[in-house]
Amino acid sequence: DWILHNDEFIREEELNISKEDRGYQFGDGIYEVIRVYEGNLFTAEEHIDRFYESAEKIKVIIPYTKDVFHKLMYDLVEMNEIENGQVYVQLTRGAYTRQHQFPSDTAPVLIAYPKKLERPLELMETGVHAKFIEDIRWLRCDIKSLNLLGNILAKQEAYEAGCFEAILHRGEVVTEGSSSNMYGLKNGVLYTHPASNLILNGITRRVILNLCADLGIEVQELAFTKTQALEMDEFFMSSTTTEVMPIVQIDGQQIGEGVPGELTRKLQEAFEANLK
Ligand code: PDD
Numbered sequence: 001d002w003i004l005h006n007d008e009f010i011r012e013e014e015l016n017i018s019k020e021d022r023g024y025q026f027g028d029g030i031y032e033v034i035r036v037y038e039g040n041l042f043t044a045e046e047h048i049d050r051f052y053e054s055a056e057k058i059k060v061i062i063p064y065t066k067d068v069f070h071k072l073m074y075d076l077v078e079m080n081e082i083e084n085g086q087v088y089v090q091l092t093r094g095a096y097t098r099q100h101q102f103p104s105d106t107a108p109v110l111i112a113y114p115k116k117l118e119r120p121l122e123l124m125e126t127g128v129h130a131k132f133i134e135d136i137r138w139l140r141c142d143i144k145s146l147n148l149l150g151n152i153l154a155k156q157e158a159y160e161a162g163c164f165e166a167i168l169h170r171g172e173v174v175t176e177g178s179s180s181n182m183y184g185l186k187n188g189v190l191y192t193h194p195a196s197n198l199i200l201n202g203i204t205r206r207v208i209l210n211l212c213a214d215l216g217i218e219v220q221e222l223a224f225t226k227t228q229a230l231e232m233d234e235f236f237m238s239s240t241t242t243e244v245m246p247i248v249q250i251d252g253q254q255i256g257e258g259v260p261g262e263l264t265r266k267l268q269e270a271f272e273a274n275l276k
Contacts, residue, residue: 027146236264
């Protein structure tokens with residue numbers, strides 16, 4: 001497999017990352033996951049824009065234009081002959097003798113590599129179970145940071161409880177999933193947390209909100225509580241890898257009819273039609 005290292009394509013065996021890379025020592029970096037459908041990068045521009053925004057927020061300068069970056073991603077997919085899969089790309093502040101403050105003369109380190117991946121069609125059909133977990137993350141969840149301890153601890157706890165995803169909440173308020181956004185539907189209206197510093201504004205989320213406009217589904221970007229979540233008619237999550245994923249049970253309590261809801265299904269169909 002070919003890996004992108006800065007602006008060079010190399011083989012995995014040739015990859016050499018410093019023990020003092022700040023991504024490794026501090027989680028001092030950012031990342032993106034971009035979906036590949038039929039050899040095409042899905043919503044690549046949106047992911048690239050968000051990557052550059054995250055970089056700016058942590059004060060790292062990406063040493064390529066967005067066009068060059070796009071071309072590198074495209075070549076990576078082509079060279080590895082990926083039909084259906086994803087590209088993982090991360091950028092760290094680079095390597096320097098360990099110190100907390102930014103070093104003055106490091107060069108950022110970019111790594112990107114693809115992976116084959118099928119769509120989770122079976123789970124999309126049956127729906128999944130989720131578990132409420134207190135959101136203990138920092139207050140800049142809008143940055144797609146490599147610091148994911150709050151996320152992975154929550155996901156692990158959900159997994160150990162036999163659940164597919166953690167539904168994070170700050171006090172009573174539902175924010176998002178450990179690696180996804182969360183939505184409830186009540187009386188035909190879709191509710192989801194506003195795109196503030198408390199969530200990552202998912203690219204899939206943006207696609208879904210556009211699809212709602214097309215389908216005439218009213219959207220309220222309003223935070224809702226755990227209690228309100230349990231009383232929704234339908235509930236689902238979204239991310240680059242899970243698309244529109246129905247949630248049919250939360251903390252062992254059935255949501256709606258306990259099967260993927262009608263509007264959730266409609267959104268799944270519209271999402272799929274949008275891929276072509
Ligand atoms: N996760 N919220 C969080 C905390 C996330 O980590 C993600 C994505 C999302 C959904 O964003 P998008 O629709 O742009 O994928 C929301 C990726 C897929 C991951 O970490 O693997």
